[in-house]
Amino acid sequence: MRYISLIILAMWVLPLQAQKSFRDKLIRDTRQAVIARAQRVISELPVTITAYSSARSAGDKHDFYSEGDYWWPDPADPKAPYIQRDGQSNPDNFTAHREAMIRLSRIMGALAAGYVAGGDKTYLQRALVHARAWFVDTATSMRPALLYAQAIKGRVTGRGIGIIDTIHLLEVVEALRIMEKAGIIPRDDLAAMKAWFTAYLQWMTTHPYGKDEMNATNNHGTCWVMQVASFARFTGNKTWTDFCIQRYETVLLPAQMAADGSFPQELKRTKPYGYSLFNLDAMSTICQLLSTPAHNLWQYTTNQQQNIALGMAFMYPYVQQKNSWPYGADVMYWNQWPVAQPFLVFGAAALDKEDYYRLWLSLEHDPQEPEVLRNLPVRNPLIWF
Numbered sequence: 001m002r003y004i005s006l007i008i009l010a011m012w013v014l015p016l017q018a019q020k021s022f023r024d025k026l027i028r029d030t031r032q033a034v035i036a037r038a039q040r041v042i043s044e045l046p047v048t049i050t051a052y053s054s055a056r057s058a059g060d061k062h063d064f065y066s067e068g069d070y071w072w073p074d075p076a077d078p079k080a081p082y083i084q085r086d087g088q089s090n091p092d093n094f095t096a097h098r099e100a101m102i103r104l105s106r107i108m109g110a111l112a113a114g115y116v117a118g119g120d121k122t123y124l125q126r127a128l129v130h131a132r133a134w135f136v137d138t139a140t141s142m143r144p145a146l147l148y149a150q151a152i153k154g155r156v157t158g159r160g161i162g163i164i165d166t167i168h169l170l171e172v173v174e175a176l177r178i179m180e181k182a183g184i185i186p187r188d189d190l191a192a193m194k195a196w197f198t199a200y201l202q203w204m205t206t207h208p209y210g211k212d213e214m215n216a217t218n219n220h221g222t223c224w225v226m227q228v229a230s231f232a233r234f235t236g237n238k239t240w241t242d243f244c245i246q247r248y249e250t251v252l253l254p255a256q257m258a259a260d261g262s263f264p265q266e267l268k269r270t271k272p273y274g275y276s277l278f279n280l281d282a283m284s285t286i287c288q289l290l291s292t293p294a295h296n297l298w299q300y301t302t303n304q305q306q307n308i309a310l311g312m313a314f315m316y317p318y319v320q321q322k323n324s325w326p327y328g329a330d331v332m333y334w335n336q337w338p339v340a341q342p343f344l345v346f347g348a349a350a351l352d353k354e355d356y357y358r359l360w361l362s363l364e365h366d367p368q369e370p371e372v373l374r375n376l377p378v379r380n381p382l383i384w385f
Helices: 002-041 096-118 122-135 160-181 187-206 208-214 219-235 238-256 272-290 308-320 342-351 354-362 370-374
Strands: 065-067 148-151
Touching (some): 002 342, 065 096, 096 122, 096 160, 096 370, 122 160, 148 160, 160 187, 160 208, 187 208, 187 219, 208 219, 219 272, 272 308, 272 342, 308 342, 308 354
Parallel strands (some): 065 148
8 A cells, every 4th residue: 555655646746746847947047037027017006997998888987898809890881880890999899807907917917926946025015905906806806707708889798708808817726726735815905815716717717608609619619717716726616627628639639720730710810820829828827737647638639639739730830940830821820920839838838848948039929018917927937827
């Protein structure tokens, strides 16, 4: 029995040692940039969604509101419901709440990474100020539901696909996990923050909008699993983490990935390159969130031989040499991609791919283009290991 116990212990310890070794490598190679990024945001004050409002929102100041990116006024009748132009973002739509959430994610992710790289808890104390404003302070907090996201003027006050807007809470949660482990969050604040994410997880998994998003057959379904996995892990909800593992294995991979590792649902869009990167990044993040030595999603292969390594092998040459992409240029923001895609750094660590890591190091790590930031929720991989 003692021999069997040692084998089981080794199954857990060795992967953890590999994660720590890779984290140490990341610190050596990126520490200077990580600390500089944390220093740039350490004096920033909290700004939550209550600082901005839109007369078109059907909610109140605590309700997150956004408008569908690809919906425009009808040129034949300015008073008519908006019409769709897939892949073409309307710059006049309301995006202030999403931008505030992205700002929160960038600040808390950078501060948490600064702590991991340098050990200074001052960074985490500053992150706590932002977390309190968003999830604890009743005057400035956001309501844990997304009833009014991705609205369309003249058509709907909100949609299930709006849930994709909260992918920018992923690095907030990773920062909170680090802060909790470091003993930075007071007990009552931690309880309030976990209650917020418990409530949001409950809404995501029971409201019709959440169920619609869960059943989406493209990147929206992937991002639903990615978020539920993150929030369930933070709140200790094993039922939903187990569900997400099963969903990845039995739905996401077999339904979305072709035999060559591509994602046909993304390739048929007007931005096939950007959407293919986005979906692969999201699937890789699921593997990073949920893999255990006993249930390693990085190694999981379907009966049709689909696995995450196949997806990364498909996209890697087109990140390395973008001009070889055979599916046509994206209708917008073609020149802004790729950046330091998280699938490269996660895949490098999990699959021991040094070429992925070197390519990741060579790409842009601090993009400023709003469209890139909207589709890049993982910007501080150091906090994920």
